[in-house]
Amino acid sequence: MLGVQQSRGSDPQCYSYAVESGLQPGTKPAPVEAPITLYINDRQWVTLLCTPARLNHLTLGFLYTSRVISSPDDVLYMRVCEEDGVVEVRLPEGDALDAALSRPRTLTSGCGGGTSFEAVEGLAAVTSVAPVDPAAVLAAMHGLHAAADGYRETGGIHTCGLSEGATLVAIAEDVGRHNAVDKIVGACLWNGTDTAEKWLISSGRISSEMALKAAWLRVPVVISHTAPTSLAVDVARLLNVTLIGYAKAQKFNVYSGVERLAAGMGTL
Numbered sequence: 001m002l003g004v005q006q007s008r009g010s011d012p013q014c015y016s017y018a019v020e021s022g023l024q025p026g027t028k029p030a031p032v033e034a035p036i037t038l039y040i041n042d043r044q045w046v047t048l049l050c051t052p053a054r055l056n057h058l059t060l061g062f063l064y065t066s067r068v069i070s071s072p073d074d075v076l077y078m079r080v081c082e083e084d085g086v087v088e089v090r091l092p093e094g095d096a097l098d099a100a101l102s103r104p105r106t107l108t109s110g111c112g113g114g115t116s117f118e119a120v121e122g123l124a125a126v127t128s129v130a131p132v133d134p135a136a137v138l139a140a141m142h143g144l145h146a147a148a149d150g151y152r153e154t155g156g157i158h159t160c161g162l163s164e165g166a167t168l169v170a171i172a173e174d175v176g177r178h179n180a181v182d183k184i185v186g187a188c189l190w191n192g193t194d195t196a197e198k199w200l201i202s203s204g205r206i207s208s209e210m211a212l213k214a215a216w217l218r219v220p221v222v223i224s225h226t227a228p229t230s231l232a233v234d235v236a237r238l239l240n241v242t243l244i245g246y247a248k249a250q251k252f253n254v255y256s257g258v259e260r261l262a263a264g265m266g267t268l
Helices: 055-065 095-101 134-146 149-154 177-191 208-216 230-238 258-263
Strands: 010-019 022-031 034-040 043-050 077-081 086-090 158-164 167-174 199-202 221-224 242-248 251-256
Touching: 010 149, 022 149, 034 055, 043 055, 055 077, 055 086, 055 177, 134 158, 134 167, 134 199, 134 221, 134 242, 134 251, 149 158, 149 167, 158 177, 167 177, 177 199, 177 208, 199 208, 208 221, 208 230, 230 242, 230 251, 242 258, 251 258
Parallel strands: 034 086, 199 221, 221 242
Antiparallel strands: 010 022, 034 043, 077 086, 158 167, 158 199, 242 251
16 A cells, blocks of 8 residues: 655745734745545545545545445555545445445535545444543643644644643644644554544534544544534443543543443542
């Protein structure tokens, strides 16, 4: 399997800003958003609007969370060409691939133009009974903010991380929240990192698709700096995912899976 990691996450943009004395010129990096078209076995499949960095991880993660592949070993070949906005992938032909590529697509609420094939049917509830330390939840979110270099540079990009308790083991940034999650998944597949029992952390809103992806990855805890959607809460409750929102300062909200917090309660 071949792949190239790209690193273009921002471009400097000129602008004018208003002050009492009038307009003044300025320059600030803006997050890069670009269309990347994914071809599978020479067939155009989907175009993603994304930050064109770590496109190998994005492709691998998107294929996995879309259930087109079950392992990185399914990918026979990958070619990333950021200049042309193209990623070419070769997968084994057969009925399983045809079925995966023909599933109905549902547009998601996430920015970045992502698509989803997930449905709750067929997904088993997460069985983890590991307790969740509230202090570790806040520490993990603090670590995510500290590692959000792209956000500090541009002020306009989403950050996602995977942690073992308070310790981050992977991080990704993208203009699309779902893309950032898929980059995390792809990096774990690329490096052979098991996602089970880890925590998924996001700087942005948690959608139902992100809750579904967490269950698919056997991730028992999803943490956000902001809010989950109502459907994300429903999905998390159904699939036994602990869903935490507004993790900031010394408090957070628990929308589902509170039993894990009760088992790990300490002092915030």
